Amino acid sequence: MNIHEYQAREILDSYGVPVPRAGVASTPEEARQLAIDLGGRVVVKAQVHAGGRGKAGGVKLVEFPDEAAEAAAGMLGANLVTHQTKTGGVPVRKVLVAELTDIADELYVAITMDADARAPMVMASSEGGVEIEEVAANTPEKIVRVAADPLIGLSPYHARDIAMKIGIPTDLVRPATALITNLARVFQEKDASLVEINPLVVTTDGRVMALDAKIAFEDDALFRHSDVQALEDPEQNDELEQKAHDAGLAYVKLDGGRVGCMVNGAGLAMATMDITKTAGAAPANFLDVGGGAAEDKIAEAFEIIVSDNDVEAILVNLFGGILRCDVAARGIVAGAQNSGTQLPLVVAMRGTNAEEGLKILAAAGLNVTTVGDLGEAAIALTKVLAGEGRV
Ligand code: GDP
Ligand code: MN
Numbered sequence: 240m241n242i243h244e245y246q247a248r249e250i251l252d253s254y255g256v257p258v259p260r261a262g263v264a265s266t267p268e269e270a271r272q273l274a275i276d277l278g279g280r281v282v283v284k285a286q287v288h289a290g291g292r293g294k295a296g297g298v299k300l301v302e303f304p305d306e307a308a309e310a311a312a313g314m315l316g317a318n319l320v321t322h323q324t325k326t327g328g329v330p331v332r333k334v335l336v337a338e339l340t341d342i343a344d345e346l347y348v349a350i351t352m353d354a355d356a357r358a359p360m361v362m363a364s365s366e367g368g369v370e371i372e373e374v375a376a377n378t379p380e381k382i383v384r385v386a387a388d389p390l391i392g393l394s395p396y397h398a399r400d401i402a403m404k405i406g407i408p409t410d411l412v413r414p415a416t417a418l419i420t421n422l423a424r425v426f427q428e429k430d431a432s433l434v435e436i437n438p439l440v441v442t443t444d445g446r447v448m449a450l451d452a453k454i455a456f457e458d459d460a461l462f463r464h465s466d467v468q469a470l471e472d473p474e475q476n477d478e479l480e481q482k483a484h485d486a487g488l489a490y491v492k493l494d495g496g497r498v499g500c501m502v503n504g505a506g507l508a509m510a511t512m513d514i515t516k517t518a519g520a521a522p523a524n525f526l527d528v529g530g531g532a533a534e535d536k537i538a539e540a541f542e543i544i545v546s547d548n549d550v551e552a553i554l555v556n557l558f559g560g561i562l563r564c565d566v567a568a569r570g571i572v573a574g575a576q577n578s579g580t581q582l583p584l585v586v587a588m589r590g591t592n593a594e595e596g597l598k599i600l601a602a603a604g605l606n607v608t609t610v611g612d613l614g615e616a617a618i619a620l621t622k623v624l625a626g627e628g629r630v
Pocket of ligand 2: 438451
């Protein structure tokens with residue numbers, strides 16, 4: 240689960256991590272008032288669950304309260320599109336108004352779980368404020384990596400070592416060490432999956448400060464953190480992904496494709512995406528109905544897939560184990576009827592009650608091509624995408 244910068248900033252503040260003075264506004268008038276309270280020179284930042292706002296017009300540095308109101312007016316109510324969002328962007332309902340910081344140096348520090356090290360990994364760099372992916376690709380030696388002990392956390396001497404390696408001035412090593420240690424505490428105590436500060440700044444008046452804050456939380460640990468759960472903003476999530484999540488279905492939207500995929504199980508999902516590519520197309524999404532989905536869940540899954548506007552054809556690839564193919568077929572028929580879709584459907588169904596399932600589909604009068612295996616599925620899919628209808 241992701242949260243907004245203004246929420247992450249409050250968590251950091253409560254852990255003693257220095258952040259600029261700031262408030263959050265939902266209207267241009269509130270932004271103006273905050274700017275007045277903060278002394279006029281402020282930065283107005285769109286609050287969305289995505290980075291890359293700076294380059295996308297979502298971060299505005301201003302000198303006067305009127306300009307703060309103007310910047311807020313330009314952001315609030317609109318969708319912000321950054322390189323991290325999907326094509327349509329995400330809605331901006333709030334802006335953070337923070338006092339303007341005079342920056343001497345922009346650095347980077349993040350903590351994430353490292354599967355190889357089986358420990359929280361601190362990654363830090365003297366190159367902050369830019370895409371860390373670019374630093375990793377072009378100058379990987381500029382990224383310092385230090386694993387924290389999973390039981391006792393990040394030792395202060397490790398934090399100090401990191402601070403020195405990323406070029407924190409000697410007289411600021413002590414507060415920087417405290418800052419990094421406290422970030423590691425946030426990561427551990429809040430069951431975060433990511434804590435990322437980009438940029439971490441050294442100010443012209445000799446302070447270290449977290450100027451941006453991104454925190455993501457481990458979904459499986461959310462039950463332990465009701466305070467974190469309360470920070471959720473479902474509006475920032477993809478609408479269909481949210482709907483699927485609420486229904487207990489795993490749906491993933493993919494950019495650029497035109498085939499909707501319904502599968503059960505992650506392995507079949509991978510194989511199904513490969514077959515889609517073999518057919519010369521790309522998946523627009525995939526929806527994993529899981530092991531023992533009931534008919535109404537399958538129907539809902541089908542409706543979610545067809546309500547994705549990018550979908551031109553649907554590939555169903557199911558293996559009946561615990562899931563019975565006749566139940567799945569009834570669900571698909573119900574979903575097709577409820578949604579009234581005319582989209583072509585290619586179905587591969589094997590395992591428990593597969594024959595009965597295929598009969599149900601054939602009898603329902605859908606635009607369906609049933610196939611025996613994935614090779615046939617690719618051929619059928621190629622044909623329906625070329626507008627050749629049933630094979
Ligand atoms: P992001 O683009 O979504 O990661 O948003 P950030 O909060 O990281 O802001 C992007 C960039 O705007 C930073 O890297 C800074 O260069 C600049 N910026 C943000 N806040 C301030 C500020 O208070 N003072 C100055 N001088 N620049 C800022
Ligand atoms: Mn940033």
